[in-house]
Amino acid sequence: MSASTVPTPSSSPLPVAELHLHIEGTLEPELIFELASRNGIELPYRDVADLRARYEFTDLQSFLDLYYANMAVLVTEDDFAAMTTAYLRRAAGAGVRHAEIFIDPQAHLARGVDLATSIGGVARALSTSSADFGISTSLIAAFLRDQPAEDALAVLEDLIAMEAPIIGIGLDSAEVGHPPSKFTAVFDRARAAGLECVAHAGEEGPPGYISEALDVLKVSRIDHGIRAMEDDALVRRLVEEQVPMTVCPLSNVRLRAVTNLASHPLPRMLEAGLNVSIHSDDPSYFGGYLDDNLDQVVGTFAFDATTLAHLAANSVRSAFLSEQRKVELLAEIDAWLNGHHTATAP
Numbered sequence: 001m002s003a004s005t006v007p008t009p010s011s012s013p014l015p016v017a018e019l020h021l022h023i024e025g026t027l028e029p030e031l032i033f034e035l036a037s038r039n040g041i042e043l044p045y046r047d048v049a050d051l052r053a054r055y056e057f058t059d060l061q062s063f064l065d066l067y068y069a070n071m072a073v074l075v076t077e078d079d080f081a082a083m084t085t086a087y088l089r090r091a092a093g094a095g096v097r098h099a100e101i102f103i104d105p106q107a108h109l110a111r112g113v114d115l116a117t118s119i120g121g122v123a124r125a126l127s128t129s130s131a132d133f134g135i136s137t138s139l140i141a142a143f144l145r146d147q148p149a150e151d152a153l154a155v156l157e158d159l160i161a162m163e164a165p166i167i168g169i170g171l172d173s174a175e176v177g178h179p180p181s182k183f184t185a186v187f188d189r190a191r192a193a194g195l196e197c198v199a200h201a202g203e204e205g206p207p208g209y210i211s212e213a214l215d216v217l218k219v220s221r222i223d224h225g226i227r228a229m230e231d232d233a234l235v236r237r238l239v240e241e242q243v244p245m246t247v248c249p250l251s252n253v254r255l256r257a258v259t260n261l262a263s264h265p266l267p268r269m270l271e272a273g274l275n276v277s278i279h280s281d282d283p284s285y286f287g288g289y290l291d292d293n294l295d296q297v298v299g300t301f302a303f304d305a306t307t308l309a310h311l312a313a314n315s316v317r318s319a320f321l322s323e324q325r326k327v328e329l330l331a332e333i334d335a336w337l338n339g340h341h342t343a344t345a346p
């Protein structure tokens, strides 16, 4: 075999940073039933198979409806911690060495679950992620763009006041009709408080939302961004500025942002010189964790080990991490690549 033979990342996990992961999107059907039973909640599904059968989405909103509904089973701090620990265990097996994790605090507040419970439970599990799973972690509070900006600002003030263990803020939920500029005041406030800023843009929304997120919200990362490929001038800008873009291939297929994986713009994004990395978004709902996303893009595009290592290195360089930790993780990726070349040498 030559070094260009299609690698099998799952047999020797590629060390990678997960930068686009909604913790509520890791709730597996089995855990949904377990938590429902623990909390005396009656689910509108017969069983796990019946729930799984509903994971057929037509667009982002059809997914969000189920995603928000299933959060009903998260009641206590222990529930949030259990969901987070289950994710970390699975992520460790996927090769994840660092994770920057989104939480949707407004979705929990709307159900009467306070910030101390949701943030506290996730943060408790994250606090031992290095010791328990060898994964460094941090938390990003995402605001729901289909809710009023005033509500987001009030929640941000509460998070700042309670010194919530977050490193930054994000912007998610239904994109079309909710441009980034709606949240200018929220992102100005977050930046003034020293928080990192990222935003979903160009998932279903137009390329103009990507420019707006950069120019108005001054984000340092774009989540998704695949619709940038419709605008050559924007692509040139994103390449020149090497803006990190957290691409989630299986999510884009399942939410029908693309027709199928073969037509996903990822190879064209790489060819154009964009700073892309691969992530899993809501792995329980979209048929795969980070390793599954890598396996499937390798299977579809026949990426070689060098391309996979490039994608992983982009994820590490795009992370909100100390230079020292980045150097450590980049060395792990180099070792993976060297091992792969050695293993496949003729």
Ligand code: ADE
Binding pocket: 022, 025, 060, 067, 172, 173, 174, 200, 203, 251, 281, 282
């Ligand atoms: N919330 C959870 N997953 C999301 C996605 N893929 N896009 C927007 N908001 C989300």
Ligand code: ZN
Binding pocket: 020, 021, 022, 172, 200, 223, 281
């Ligand atoms: Zn997302």
